[in-house]
Amino acid sequence: MRTLVTGAAGQLGREVTRRFAKYGPVVALRRNGLDITDHEAVLTAVGEAAPDVILNCAAYNNVDGAEDDPVTAMRVNAFAVRSLATAARERDAVLVHYGTDFVFDGDASEPYAESVPPGPQSVYATSKLLGEWFAVGAPRHYILRVESLFGGGAERTDPGDPPLGSTLDRMVNALEAGRPISGFTDRIVSPSYVPDVAAATAVLVATSSAPGLYHCVNTGHASWYDVALAAARRLGREALLSPITMADVNTPAARPRYCALSNDKILGAGAVMPRWEDALERYLEARQAS
Numbered sequence: 049m050r051t052l053v054t055g056a057a058g059q060l061g062r063e064v065t066r067r068f069a070k071y072g073p074v075v076a077l078r079r080n081g082l083d084i085t086d087h088e089a090v091l092t093a094v095g096e097a098a099p100d101v102i103l104n105c106a107a108y109n110n111v112d113g114a115e116d117d118p119v120t121a122m123r124v125n126a127f128a129v130r131s132l133a134t135a136a137r138e139r140d141a142v143l144v145h146y147g148t149d150f151v152f153d154g155d156a157s158e159p160y161a162e163s164v165p166p167g168p169q170s171v172y173a174t175s176k177l178l179g180e181w182f183a184v185g186a187p188r189h190y191i192l193r194v195e196s197l198f199g200g201g202a203e204r205t206d207p208g209d210p211p212l213g214s215t216l217d218r219m220v221n222a223l224e225a226g227r228p229i230s231g232f233t234d235r236i237v238s239p240s241y242v243p244d245v246a247a248a249t250a251v252l253v254a255t256s257s258a259p260g261l262y263h264c265v266n267t268g269h270a271s272w273y274d275v276a277l278a279a280a281r282r283l284g285r286e287a288l289l290s291p292i293t294m295a296d297v298n299t300p301a302a303r304p305r306y307c308a309l310s311n312d313k314i315l316g317a318g319a320v321m322p323r324w325e326d327a328l329e330r331y332l333e334a335r336q337a338s
Contacts (some may be wrong), residue, residue, distance in 0.1 A: 049068075049071040049072040049100050049101060049253075050072050050073050050074075050075075050097070050098065050099050050100050050101075051068040051071070051072065051073070051074045051075070051099055051100065051101045051102075051103060052074075052075045052077065052093070052094060052097045052099035052101070052102050052103070052141075053065050053068070053074060053075070053076045053077065053102075053103045053105060054077050054082060054084055054102070054103070054104050054105060054106040054132070055077075055078075055079070055084075055104065055105035055106030055107065056076035056077055056078050056081075056105065057078040057079065058105055058106070058107075059197055059199075059200045059213065059214065059242055060105045060146065060194070060197060060200060060242055060245065060246070061076070061078075061103075061105035061106070062200060063199075063200040063242045063243055063245070063246040064103050064105060064246045064249060064250075066246070067243075067246040067247065067249070067250050068101070068103070068250065070250075071250070071254070075097040075099065077093065079106070084104075084106050084124065084128040084131065084132065085123040085124060085127065085128050085131075086131075087131045087134075090128070090131040090132060090134075090135055091131070091134070091135050091138070093135075094132075094135035094136070094138075094139055094141070095135070095138075095139070098139065099139065099141050100141055100142065101141060101142045101144065101253055102132055102135070102136050102141050102142065102143050102144065103144045103249070104129065104132050104143065104144065104145045104146065104183075105146060106124065106128070107124060107125055107146070107176075108120055108121045108123075108124035108125050108172075108175070109172075110172075111150070111170065111172045111299075111301045111303070112299055112300040112301045114170065114171040114172040114175065114301065115170065115171050115172075115300045115301050116300070118171045118175070121171055121172055121175040122171075122175050122178070124175075125172070125175035125176050125178070125179045126175050126176075126178035126179045126182060127182070128179075129145055129178075129179040129180075129182040129183050130182035130185060132145070132183075132186070133182055133183055133184070133185030133186040133189070134185060136186035136188070136189070137185060137186050137187060140187075140188075141186075141188070142186075142188045142189070142190070142253060143183060143186035143188065143189045143190070144189070144190045144192065144249055144252075144253065145179060145180070145183040145189065145190070145191050145192070146191075146192050146193075146194055146264075147176055147177075147179070147180050147191055147192065147193040147194070147261075148173070148176045148193060148194065148195065149193060149194075149195040149196075149237070149238070149265075149304065149307040149309055150168065150169075150170065150172060150173040150176060150303075150304060150307070151166040151167075151168050151173055151176060151177045151180070151193070152164065152166055152167060152168075152304050152307055153167035153168075153169055153304060154169070154303070154304025154305040154306050154307055155167075155304075155305075155306065156306050156308075157306065158308075158310075159238065159269060159308040159309055159310035160263070160307070160308065160309050160310060161263075161310045161312070161313070162193075162260075162261045162262065162263060162310075162313055169301075169302040169303075169304065170301040170302050170303075171301065172301060180261070187259075188259050189259050189260075190249070190252050190253070190257075190259060190260070190262065191260070191261045191262070192245070192248075192249060192252075192262050192263075192264040192314075193261070193262070193263050193264065193265075193309060194240045194245055194264050194265060195237055195238050195239070195240050195265050195307065195309055196214065196215065196216065196237045196238070196239040196240060196275075197214045197239075197240050197241075197242055197245070198213075198214050198215075198216035198217050198239060198240070198241060198242065198328075198331060199217070199241050199242045199243060199327075199331045199334070200242030200243065200246075215272070216239060216275065216276075216279070219231070219276050219279065220279055220283070220332070220335070222288075223279060223280055223283050223285040223288055223289075224283065224285075224335075226285070226288070227288065228288045228289070228290065229276060229280075229288060229289055229290075230289070230290045230291065230292045231271070231272040231273035231274075231275070231276035231277070231289060231290075231291060231292070232271060232272040232273060232291075232292060232293065232294055233271050233272075233273040233291045233292070233293055234271065234293050234294055234305055235271060235272050235294055235303065235304075235305055235306075235307075236269055236270065236271055236305065236306045236307065236308050237269060237270070237271075237272060237275065237307055237308065238263075238265040238266060238267075238268065238269045238307075238308045238309045238311070238324065239265070239266055239270075239275055239324040239327065239328070240264065240265045240266055241266055241324075241327035241328075241330070241331055243330075244266055244320075244321060244322065244327055245264050247319070247320070248264050248314055248319035248320070248321060249264070251317070251318055251319045251320075252314070252317060252319065255317070255318055257317040257318070258317070262311075262313055262314040262317070263309040263310060263311050263313065263314060264311065264314055264319075264321070265309045265311050265321065266311075266321050266322060266323060266324040266326075266327045267311060267315075267321050267322060267323045267324065268323045268324050268325070269308030269309075269324075270324065273289075273291045273292075275324070275328070276289055277289055278325060278328055279328060279332065282328075282329070282332050283332070
């Protein structure tokens with residue numbers, strides 16, 4: 049199996065590159081190796097790589113920045129996916145595209161299933177939802193919604209890149225450095241450990257599971273405060289953590305308050321998605337080991 053990865057320098061891109069290298073050659077393209085917003089460049093790159101699987105890990109993830117720069121958000125998160133879907137269709141390749149929990153409005157009281165209609169509340173969320181719709185243009189596609197990614201690591205390839213790592217990664221960095229942090233008590237998430245996401249992706253592709261939309265998150269959900277508290281306790285740094293609410297912070301882009309995702313569908317497809325507490329423990333152990 050030959051694989052092409054876009055956004056290969058990112059947190060998820062590096063991990064899926066490692067995972068899929070077990071199955072055959074991987075063409076790992078970073079931002080400076082392929083401008084995915086250039087339609088002709090995408091078609092050329094896919095034609096030259098001749099992949100069986102395309103993993104799109106490239107994304108514009110600056111949620112607040114998208115409010116001021118909607119054009120870039122749409123070009124990267126939406127229209128570039130249309131180009132990749134076209135290339136996948138021409139090549140008869142599988143397209144894996146990663147979505148987000150932000151496509152929901154956050155007004156739920158139980159984990160969102162794939163069948164729940166989306167209700168994006170920001171430019172970023174809208175751009176990501178459009179990307180999901182364009183990904184369907186590839187006959188064989190998997191749209192995997194992930195949430196609150198942590199672990200895996202990433203490389204800075206441009207001085208203008210945002211800080212490396214996710215929210216939880218930065219929280220743990222601060223705790224280990226002895227800096228205080230805060231966590232939302234009213235924002236509910238289903239954290240996703242990057243190695244588990246990559247493993248689940250491989251299961252879907254390797255077993256030729258039914259194409260479509262899947263929620264690819266670790267099992268369970270909690271407030272950001274409870275997730276941070278679990279990490280702080282494990283590190284013996286509880287005193288550094290303070291609770292806050294979403295009303296305490298004014299952000300340009302709206303965030304969904306309740307955005308836990310149900311992963312029943314992907315579990316039914318044979319993927320193993322351990323509870324987030326187990327994933328957090330493995331993540332912290334890996335950090336200490338390195």
